[in-house]
Amino acid sequence: MDVLQIIAYTLIMLGTGFCVIAVVGMLRFPDVYTRYHAGTKGVTAGNLLILAGVAIVEWSLLISLKLLLIAIFFFMTNPVATHAIARAAYRSRSSFPCLFIDAYREYVQRRLRYSEAEGEEDEAAATEDVSP
Amino acid sequence: MMLFAAAVIALACLACFYRVIAGPTVPDRMAAVDVTGLLIAMLMVLLASHFGFSPFYDIVLVYAALLFVDIMIMAKYLEYKELYR
Numbered sequence: 499m500d501v502l503q504i505i506a507y508t509l510i511m512l513g514t515g516f517c518v519i520a521v522v523g524m525l526r527f528p529d530v531y532t533r534y535h536a537g538t539k540g541v542t543a544g545n546l547l548i549l550a551g552v553a554i555v556e557w558s559l560l561i562s563l564k565l566l567l568i569a570i571f572f573f574m575t576n577p578v579a580t581h582a583i584a585r586a587a588y589r590s591r592s593s594f595p596c597l598f599i600d601a602y603r604e605y606v607q608r609r610l611r612y613s614e615a616e617g618e619e620d621e622a623a624a625t626e627d628v629s630p
Numbered sequence: 631m632m633l634f635a636a637a638v639i640a641l642a643c644l645a646c647f648y649r650v651i652a653g654p655t656v657p658d659r660m661a662a663v664d665v666t667g668l669l670i671a672m673l674m675v676l677l678a679s680h681f682g683f684s685p686f687y688d689i690v691l692v693y694a695a696l697l698f699v700d701i702m703i704m705a706k707y708l709e710y711k712e713l714y715r
Contacts, residue, residue, distance in 0.1 A: 507631050510676075514635045517669060521642040524649055524665055530657050533649075537665045548635070548672050552679045555632075564687045565675070571694050572668070579664055579701040586709035587657035 506554035513547030516540050530587055538580040545572045636676040643669040660704050667697040 520540025527533045546569055553565040588602060646669065649662035671690050678686030707713055 510632070510635050513672075514638050517639060517672065518642050520665065521646045521669075524646055524662060530655060530661075533658060534661055537661050541665050541668050545668060545672055549675065552675055555679060561684060561687060564691070568671075568675070568687070568691055568694060571691065572671075575694070575698040576664075576668065579698055579705070580661070582702055582705035583657055583660050583664070583708075586705040587655075590657075590708050590711075 502554060502557075506551045509547050509551030509554065513544040513549075513551060516544030516547060520544060531584065534580050534584050538576055542572065542576045545569070545576075632676055632680040636673055636680065639669055639673045639676065643673065656708060660701065660708070663704075664697070664701050667693075667700075671697070 517540065520536055523536025523540060524533050527536055549565050549569040549572075553562040556562060556565070643666055646662055646666045650659050650666065653659040653662055671693055674686050674690050674693070678684065678690075703713070
């Protein structure tokens, strides 16, 4: 077993550990946003490490480039998807009892007052009224 | 070694599926579906490397794209309660 394979299997084991830690956080954290925090960061790091390890193990041009493409895709889309879920979770009012400091609500209400002072009927701003 | 990592990932995937069933709210379940799908993609990569079956890498690419579209559509439906907007 040469040095390259040792590096590759170390990367794969490290990525598996990241995935397991992310799943433990997903099971044990108390509310929605901390679960997003655990899930998106841990699983993204674990996926990148596992893909790098498998690319070193395979070590052919076609398969390694394909794995690099998968890694770039995960690295771009996973934070976007989690951000979209968190935005939907805030605006659908399904997670208010777990918030103690709510800075985004001040932003939304300031935008709402601004649009009322302008006197324009903005349908998008009207749906952003999140006062419970 | 590769098969051991695949077994650990599969157990983590089953443990994350518990959150899909028993999540208190709907966004919990959506995040758990996202994490479960990513772990299944990693399981497919590890098994493809272990068994030497290289078309699985293409399947993983298409699976990741479909998972992203799936999560975005679910988030849009949860936010606006309708899809055409």
